[in-house]
Amino acid sequence: MTRLRIHGGRIIDPGDGVDTIADLYIADGHIAAIGKPPTGFSADQEIDASGLVVCPGLVDLAAHLREPGQEYKASIASEVRAAAAGGITALCASPDTIPVTDTTAVVELVTRRARQARLSRIMPLGALTLGLEGQQISEMAALREAGCVAVSDGGRPVVNTLVLRRALDYAATQDLLVMLTPADPYLSDGFWMHEGWVSTRLGIAGIPVAAETAGLARCLALVEETGARVHFGRLSSAQGAAMVARARAEGLPVSADVAMHQLFLSEMDVSGFNSLCHVRPPLRAHADREALRAGLTNGAIQAICSDHQPHEPDAKAVTFVASEPGISGLDTLLPLTLRLVDEGLLTLHQALGLVTAGPAAVLGQSSGRIAADMPADLCLFDPEHPWQLNDDTQHSRGRNSPFIGWEFTGQVRMTLLGGRVIYAASGLA
């Protein structure tokens, strides 16, 4: 196995505050040492990281890889390539595949495809209920055995509260994390954007904030009774963030993430019927965006995810309400993280933590760190490099991003997975 020395880079480990320019030694796919070489270490390969930041590979809690079932949108192979180019080394695959990831067969198919690609640690999420239909709970123990890191409602809230309660109870029995979508289906299905002055102007049926808060309140009541570990995916409102913060302060075993686009866009971006900004939960008011940003530091939100939803062009080349929701987000997860730093909202350390150690901790994993004996999943990026997201620079097969045309500072130069270079920007070995 190769021995690597990555020299001259600024090593940032969001886990315990390491931020130092030092050499990094890698052996057998794991971090061997930081700073001083282990005795007898001789590198087979040298990587010059001068001027680069060396951070843990990004961990993404929410990605729709579209395989199996929707390979016309994207495939595991196409999207893990995009993930590698975006510095992402681990990602949760949503269970809303076709067929739904509710059996070990589908889990095995996903993990086999992932192994073939060898570009990312894909962590499948199992369906909480069969077919994500909210009626019969899934074989959670078998799903975990097959490799699922959590069970999830896959964006389709369980309508029947009794089924949800039993699903949480059963998951708690198996000590499984449950990922839930905080939305009341009656207040959100058949509605298309945030209910507010923009939806009123556009004549588009709006999703009220109460869709999120009512959904959250129901789940929180059940968490209180069952003690299940629950992660709320994709918060969208100020009130929702406050509810999660309160529940955490009270000691409930809950966590939450926010989709990156919620931190940069708002209902205003839907003006002109921009179907690229059709997402679920919807982009809300400016004040919600500000509260979600505040939630990154006040304890409400533990992770930022890409909520990657690649689409074929036709899915968006229709009227707003007929378009499919979702943004292709793998390409912009790191650049927008760095923009939060540029805007003075977070330190580089904090920001990277929200896309590495933070999401790993949500999954109960100690990865997303740079420390001795950890797998060498690394992202090396040039924090000064200016670039633009466009057709040439976007790697995902899904081109549906409202950030196309945006200028960014900071670009991935190299990504390593288990000490193996899985992506190198042109001009690098």
Added chain:
Amino acid sequence: MNLQLRQNGGLRHFLTTEGLPRELLERILTTAESFTGVIEKSVKKVPLLRGRTIINLFFESSTRTRTTFELAAKRLSADVLNINVATSATTKGESLLDMLRNLEAMQCDMFVVRHEDSGAAHFIASHVSPDVSVVNAGDGRHAHPTQAMLDMYTIRRHKGDFEPLRVAIVGDILHSRVARSQIHALNALGAGEVRVISPRTLLPRDVESLGVHVFHDIRQGLRDVDVVITLRLQRERMQGALLPSAQEYYQLYGISQERMQLARKDAIVMHPGPINRGVEIESAVADGPQSVILNQVTNGIAVRMAVMSMCLQQREAAAGESA
């Protein structure tokens, strides 16, 4: 950057009354006035759009709107093609684009579009080639600008200047593209006060931001108004818990002769049609002396002639400038 306007400020598409300058709306009304003379003559035709092809592309059924658009185009000597698309599989996106490309290949000059999705006319306008105009004949709950302009035309003919006027719009604002377009047009034309009168279940969120005063009590809302616009109440609103019953709605919000006493003596009553007698309006009012409902229909032709001719003639003006 307004999708509706040419660089010289002329009208390219007519998609919504929102964001258009007062002068432009006034020009539509003035142009419509000049066409009213044409319609009233025995030979009801002018050769303004001879040789032009206009396609009425209706994804939603409509009798009156489509007929008046067709008549308007014929009065302008344009060739008209009516396409009624069954509201099923074809409304799904890609075939919408494909259909557009096919129709464009037939060298048409204008699409008049009605579609059940809000934003459909914007979508089509942003995909047609530069020499094709789009007129919105109603998209979802978003806009119905020619209906609003014919209402403005009717108001101006009966009331003159907009500035001293109090206008009340009564009924289902939430689902109404007509109301949205009327509110924008009334505010752009400087109407003194625009009121909406409705229960909260039929009002969109933050409706005040459109520039209206909200009334839930019809007696307060109708007091001293000059114009009462009644909206059609769709039967299906009785489902989905928006309203308890047609009876209670009529009791609370129906326009009756008795209630019209609260408005100014010379107030006019309007309705975009088709009317539900005994649901939103009493027959005695709909057919009474204050009603201008049938005038609205007649005026629809002149206003649509104005919009069509402005869109297509300004194309020549714009081309002339660049040549």
